[in-house]
Amino acid sequence: xxxxxxxxxLTAAAMTVGVMASCGSSGGNEGNSKAEDKTSSAAAxxxxxxxxxxxxxxxxxxxxxxxxxxxxxxxxxxxxxxxxWNLGNTMDATGEGLDSETCWLPVKVKTNEYxxxxxxQAGMNVLRVPVTWGNHLIDDKYTIDPAWMDRVQEIVNYGxxxxxYVILNTHHEEWYMPTESDKAEDIEEIKAxxxxxxxRFKGYDEHLIFEGLNEPRLRGQGAEWTGTEESRxxxxxxxxxxxxxxxxxxxxxxxxxxxxxxxAASSMYSNLSAIQxxxxxxxxxxxxxxxxxxxxALDKKGTDKxxxxxxxIADLFDTLDQLFISQGIPVIVxxxxxxxxxxxxxxxxxxxxxxxxxAKYDIPxxxxxxxxxxxxxxxxxxxxxxxxxxxxxxxxxxxxxYAESDPATKAA
Numbered sequence: 001x002x003x004x005x006x007x008x009x010l011t012a013a014a015m016t017v018g019v020m021a022s023c024g025s026s027g028g029n030e031g032n033s034k035a036e037d038k039t040s041s042a043a044a045x046x047x048x049x050x051x052x053x054x055x056x057x058x059x060x061x062x063x064x065x066x067x068x069x070x071x072x073x074x075x076x077x078x079x080x081x082x083x084x085w086n087l088g089n090t091m092d093a094t095g096e097g098l099d100s101e102t103c104w105l106p107v108k109v110k111t112n113e114y115x116x117x118x119x120x121q122a123g124m125n126v127l128r129v130p131v132t133w134g135n136h137l138i139d140d141k142y143t144i145d146p147a148w149m150d151r152v153q154e155i156v157n158y159g160x161x162x163x164x165y166v167i168l169n170t171h172h173e174e175w176y177m178p179t180e181s182d183k184a185e186d187i188e189e190i191k192a193x194x195x196x197x198x199x200r201f202k203g204y205d206e207h208l209i210f211e212g213l214n215e216p217r218l219r220g221q222g223a224e225w226t227g228t229e230e231s232r233x234x235x236x237x238x239x240x241x242x243x244x245x246x247x248x249x250x251x252x253x254x255x256x257x258x259x260x261x262x263x264a265a266s267s268m269y270s271n272l273s274a275i276q277x278x279x280x281x282x283x284x285x286x287x288x289x290x291x292x293x294x295x296x297a298l299d300k301k302g303t304d305k306x307x308x309x310x311x312x313i314a315d316l317f318d319t320l321d322q323l324f325i326s327q328g329i330p331v332i333v334x335x336x337x338x339x340x341x342x343x344x345x346x347x348x349x350x351x352x353x354x355x356x357x358x359a360k361y362d363i364p365x366x367x368x369x370x371x372x373x374x375x376x377x378x379x380x381x382x383x384x385x386x387x388x389x390x391x392x393x394x395x396x397x398x399x400x401x402y403a404e405s406d407p408a409t410k411a412a
Contacts, residue, residue, distance in 0.1 A: 034388045038114045060153045061146075064160070065203040069252040072206045073282040077257050078330035080411065081165055082403040083355060084126025084366035085119045086335060087111060088380070091152060092130035092171035092214075098151060100135065105371050109385045116158040118388050122396050123403025127159035128334060128366045130171040130214060133193050142192035149200055160207055167259065167334065167366070168201070169211035170194075178216055178234040178263075187241045194245045202251025211259035211287055211334065212242030227263035232274040235263055240278035247279070257283045259332065265289040267316050272323055286324050289335040290316050291368075296350060297338040298378070304341035306350040317357050325361050333358065333365040340379040340392075348394050355402045367399075 090111060093104040102108040116127060129152070136148040152168070159166040170193060176186040194212065201208055216235050218224050223231070239260050246253050260278065263271040267290040277284055293312040295302030320331050336354065338347045358365050373381045373391055381391055390396045403409050 035109055035112050035114050035386055038112070038388070060150050060157065061200070063153070063157060064201075067203055067205040067252070069205045069255055071255040072257070074257045074285045075282065075328060075330045077165070077206060077209075078285060078332065078364060079362055080125075080408045081332075081364040082123055082125050082406045082408050083358075083364050083399055084124045084128060084165075084167075085383070086128045086130060086366055086368045087155070088130060088368050088370040089372070090130075091155065092132045094132055094135055094172050094174070096135050097145075098147060100132075101151065105385075107371070107386055111155050111158070111385075113158040113161075114388055115383065115385050116162055116164070118383065118390075120159075120162045120164055122390070123400045123409070125164050125403075125408070126167065126332075126364055126366055127164045128167040128169070128211075129155055129159070130169055132172040133170055133197075134173045134175050134189075137193075142189055144193065144196050149196070153200065156201070156204075156208065160204065163207070165207050165209060167209045167211050167332075168197070169214050169259075170197075171214045173214075174219065176216065176238070178218060178231040178238065180230060180234065183234050183237060187238065190238055190241050191245045194242050195249060198246045198249035198253050202249055202253045205252060206255070206257065209257050209259060209285070210242075210246055211261065212239055213261045215265045215289065216261065217264040225264055225266065226268065227266065227271050227274075229274075232263045232271060235261075236274070236276040236278070239276075243278040243284075255283065257285055259285045259287040259334070261287045261334075265334065267292070267319070269319055272319060277329075282328075284329065286320075286329060286331045287334045288320065288331060290333055291336055291338070292316060292354070293350075296346070297336075300339070300376070300378070304343040304346065306338075306343075306346035308349065308353060313354055313357050317361050317363065320363065321361055325363070331361075331363050333363060335368045336365050337368045337380040340373050340381070344392060344394055347392070348398060351395055351398045352401075355398060359402055359406070 089104040090101055093100045095103040102110060119127065131152050133144060136145040137143060138145050156166050156168060175189060176182065198210070213235070216238060217227065218231050243258055246256065246258060260275060262275040265288055266272070267288050272288065275286065291298035293307070293310045296306050324331050338350050355365060367382060368380050369382045370378065371381045371385060372379045382395060384391050
């Protein structure tokens with residue numbers, strides 16, 4: 001394992017302590033939430049139904065090992081999607097061990113199937129599961145902790161068994177740096193991690209999508225969010241290694257749709273136009289993140305007023321159409337949203353414009369939900385994971401509106 005991993009772990013630790021709640025904390029959890037009560041009740045009913053409580057359930061690693069695959073082009077697959085929801089600040093937290101699942105959350109509620117049911121019932125049929133893997137490697141051969149892999153698979157199953165399209169990625173991987181000098185070691189680790197993920201999930205059907213990288217960039221450097229020609233080229237090589245590793249893993253992965261990310265998942269033209277598809281196939285999807293208009297949606301010191309005359313949203317989708325959609329290459333906006341600034345009416349207007357514009361190009365958009373609503377951080381929380389309802393039903397009604405009018409819903 002490379003020496004620079006130590007520096008990456010120190011960076012991750014600093015971020016965890018300085019920005020998020022500490023991983024050992026139990027937070028403000030008092031009593032059981034509805035989600036916990038439902039989970040406990042379901043477990044009790046399962047034991048009662050089985051009669052013999054000593055009988056072991058099927059290990060999660062043995063589920064969905066050989067599901068029938070319907071080979072589908074990426075364009076046709078994306079056309080079946082409405083919009084979606086990110087399980088943010090959860091499996092992507094940079095803690096260690098299974099407790100890292102809740103260490104960034106304001107209330108320590110573990111993910112369960114009932115949460116995902118609520119999302120699916122709101123008309124969103126895409127679940128993105130961001131996962132950080134680098135903090136869960138148990139040896140210098142990049143072996144993923146089996147307990148972590150099992151937990152990821154349990155969560156994937158919640159969406160998959162609800163008939164959702166599930167996006168599984170590598171997220172806060174602080175160990176890679178897209179430069180020529182680091183490239184060889186980075187690619188070695190990318191291949192090792194994705195070989196294990198691909199092997200575990202190779203029996204899943206077309207509803208599971210792999211996303212190789214999340215916002216790959218020059219962390220901590222001056223060009224962190226703009227990129228350089230060298231870094232863009234290196235990221236293209238990362239993506240090639242990801243795709244080749246998945247394709248060689250057997251099972252259904254030869255026909256699986258994969259998401260390709262440019263520099264920092266940026267919506268800047270210079271970064272989007274530098275993307276080179278790593279294979280000639282109809283199984284690739286472009287991934288982009290775009291919190292727009294920036295001052296309104298993401299800038300904590302920016303405006304709380306949405307300006308419908310702002311062209312940022314329209315310009316984004318025009319660019320995506322020009323570079324990809326018009327060329328038959330589908331796109332998913334893997335992260336977007338508008339922070340809570342106590343401005344729900346403006347957020348509703350922005351979301352309506354965003355989803356309405358995206359619908360013209362058949363581009364699904366996946367809201368970043370980090371379970372945070374208040375405070376000095378980025379407050380994108382929508383789902384009350386403990387009580388299994390929505391903090392801002394006005395926003396969810398916009399998602400429902402576009403789900404109901406989406407041809408994907410009518411065809412389902």
